[in-house]
Amino acid sequence: MNPLPATLESFHTLQWTARDLARLADGPVPRAPVLAAADLRRVAPRLDVWDAWPLADPGGAPTPWRGGELWFALAAPAFDDPEERHGAARIHHFHRTDGRFRHLGVTFPDGFTPGSREWSGSAVLEDGCVTLYFTAAGKREEAEPSFRQRIFASTARLVEEGGAVFTPWSPPVEQVIPANVVYMSHHDGTGELGEIKAFRDPAPWRSPAGEDHLLFTASSARHLGFYNGVIGCSRRGDADPQGGTFEKLPPLVDASGVNNELERPHIVAHGGLLYLFWSTQAKVFAPGVDAPTGLYGAVAKRLEGPWRLLNGHGLVFANPEKEPFQAYSWWVLPDLSVASFVDYWGIDDAAADRKPHGRAHFGGTFAPFLHLRLEGDAATLRGSLKNG
Structure with a gap:
């Protein structure tokens, strides 16, 4: 029998605290393996690629397509300063076969x-229909980039043979709209990466009762301040007067006072439990919180919680100690393989600022897949799966 749908009153938001993260000092920090030059395979000479996700079934598993898988990622021209890519980001699609990506x-x-x-x-x-959820940043044809973020979806039919991949896309429809009550509506911040406020990164999850939800990266409207990141949640309902198709629910995780950005949250069902994962960077933790850039997570029996931090502190694994910027934006698949992209690598000084290293040390491509082992509240790295 399927469980009854969750109610607003049944949600238990996990408060992620500095005390939780202080437990990292009790033992060795789990680290990803160091990448070698041979691990970097650019998909195109003058194209940078970062945040990636597969075309998946409702359970999150990549769907077979033309002898491989179809993936999406953010991409932009390879500027001399890789940080400029965020202002030119577009969604591109890729064919993954035998572990390699083709643009x-x-x-x-x-x-x-x-x-x-x-x-x-x-x-x-x-049923052959692709629903692509995405974040629209700024406004079309604006003179200077702004940072308002809105969550949309568009649909198309997937083409199985021939040159085309999709039929024409349907007009984008806004999916969930912040009201500045639970989730902040204003996202400008300073305009510096890591400092802007958030309403982005939509990721679907379907409950055993058949209810469709969207998770997203957000900022708390109840705890204003520099560090007020939350993992937002919404449930599909009737369209509201503003055009949204999902109703807002309480946050799954609240890091107010601890962290500004809990990025790209998503859920994987495994072993009768739900595992919630997100990525965050060392630089967006509050002063006094010593935690690395890495993949973090929590576990629960139900979406509405209560959620428990994986490994007692939330960290699943971090970048290597001497390669603190090596990879980012980890995405866990139902088979527990983990996709990410190569960020700044070959920088062996944990105290260094990555920006001066520029193009010479920016990967801008898919990283080798890693693999997790999940057992209850414990999460560990199993190994790496090379990209070809």
């Missing part, structure tokens, strides 16, 4: 989406 092209036509650029999302395939 297929830009996903949406020019001027099609309502932002000045496109940020991370996710994609689901059902």
